[in-house]
Amino acid sequence: MPRTQLNCPNCRQPIVADVEQLFDVGQDPRAKQAILSGLFNIARCPHCGYQGNLATPIVYHDPSKELLLTYVPPELGLTRDGQERVIGPLIKKAVDSLPQEKRKGYLFSPKSMLTHKSLLETILAADGITREMIEAQEKKVGLIQRLVTASKDSRAEIISQEDELIDEGFFMLLSRFVEATLMGGDRSAAKNLRDLEDVLLERSTFGAKLKADTEEVQAARQALKEQGDKLTREKLLDLVLDAPGEARLRAYVQMTRPGMDYQFFQQLSEKIERAQGDAKNRLVELREKLLEYTREVDETIERRLQLARRNLETLLRAENVEAVMKANMAAVDEFFLQVLAESIESARQAGDVDRSSKLLQIMTVIEQQAAPPPEFELVNELLDIADNEDELVKVLSSQAVEVNARLLEIMGGLMAQLQASTEAARGEARENQQEMLIALQKVYNVALRLSMEKSFAA
DSSP states (O other): OOEEEEEOTTTOOEEEEEOOOEEETTTOTHHHHHHHHTOSSEEEOTTTOOEEEOOOOEEEEEGGGTEEEEEOOGGGOOOHHHHHHHHHHHHHHHHHTSOGGGOOGGGGSOEEESSHHHHHHHHHHTTTOOHHHHHHHHHHHHHHHHHHHSOHHHHHHHHHHTGGGOSHHHHHHHHHHHHHHHHTTOHHHHHHHHHHHHHHHHHSHHHHHHHHHHHHHHHHHHHHHHHGGGOOHHHHHHHHHTOOSHHHHHHHHHHHGGGSSHHHHHHHHHHHHHOOHHHHHHHHHHHHHHHHHHHHHHHHHHHHHHHHHHHHHHHHTSSSHHHHHHHTGGGOSHHHHHHHHHHHHHHHHHTOHHHHHHHHHHHHHHHHHHSOOHHHHHHHHHHTTTTOHHHHHHHHTSTTOOOOHHHHHHHHHHHHHHHHHHHHOOHHHHHHHHHHHHHHHHHHHHHHHHHHHHHHHO
16 A cells, blocks of 8 residues: 655644555455445544545446446545546556456446445445445444544443444444454554454443353353363263353354264253153253254255355356366365365266366365465474574574575565454463464564575675
8 A cells, every 4th residue: 555645634734644546356355345444545643633534536446346436535626637637547557457358348437436425335236235234334334433433431322322233233344344454554443443342242232142152152162172082972961951041052053063963862852751840841942942053053054055066066167167266265165175075076976077177176276275385384393493593593594494585475474464363362362372473573583684684795
């Protein structure tokens, strides 16, 4: 993101800000979230304390939706010729980023948006999001902005007044805001949003329930971890019987669904037959809840498998299977891998050589993309000796190791990812990640110093 010197919109003192004018989803998938969140082109004045979005011309490009949108804030007072002088080079840059075969007609007729709101609505409409959905989203965004700027004393009152608006969608939106600020490198803003999330988990009705459910999931995970490989159906049934509430029950079902099979429910039924009175009624009610929860999990799994099957068939119809697979690695999860393995076996049994070949090609691409570069193995070795600078220098200076831009870039990327996950983590997990981040920073500092010394000596 280009650093630009400009005058503060409030006090007119010179300041420096990150200014982005071309948001090209084809080049950076995060561009859409950045522009929808509104967390871009933000000026912060050290002189007067002003903070707000800068008024600047914008070009938005999404080749997958054939969208090329322009927006020039009216307060800039630019003439038509002035707008074209600013927008023209941005559009050319978006067009030049596309291979010749993907340059379609929509690129020659960009749509001019009269307001920032219409820009957002057009982007969302392409995703099938209705105006009513947009308005509901705007209310949530507005509430987040109010809460971020509110004093700590007034936050509680605002949360109480807007409690109905704070739901699952609200927390998902807040998480996307945190992600966008971290991706933009604004750690301070991300921390403020995380602090706000902590307050919401304490003060709002949904937040309190979400926090309680999260704690129950952690408790369930710990209970299962303590059993380890000694976990049997009998012990699982004991854990279920001791569960303090529905949240814990749901957690057990989600984590141990394969173990809640016919034999498991048969054991529970036998307990019901031996019980009497209120104890029997409680066990019957428990069985009904478990059956309901396992059915929900099974339905969710089946939906995910169906989606994976559709994605796989779409890939198989592509002209260049390898290229399309590389561009869609985000679709690869445990369900996709399961469907792929099943399809490979079915194709082999059916003797379908062509289909089997394409499926194996997809599997090969996944294995290649999933394999970490050799530098990752080196970084892991270096982390073990991070506290011994002499040993670090010895290893990094050896003929077997080349300290180059790629190694430094990989370590820098790992630090950025670790920093983001550390800020999102809580408790012991956060402490562990902080320790790893400190160790990685030590390794990076030594590698950077050696790289610079090598450059000066050359």
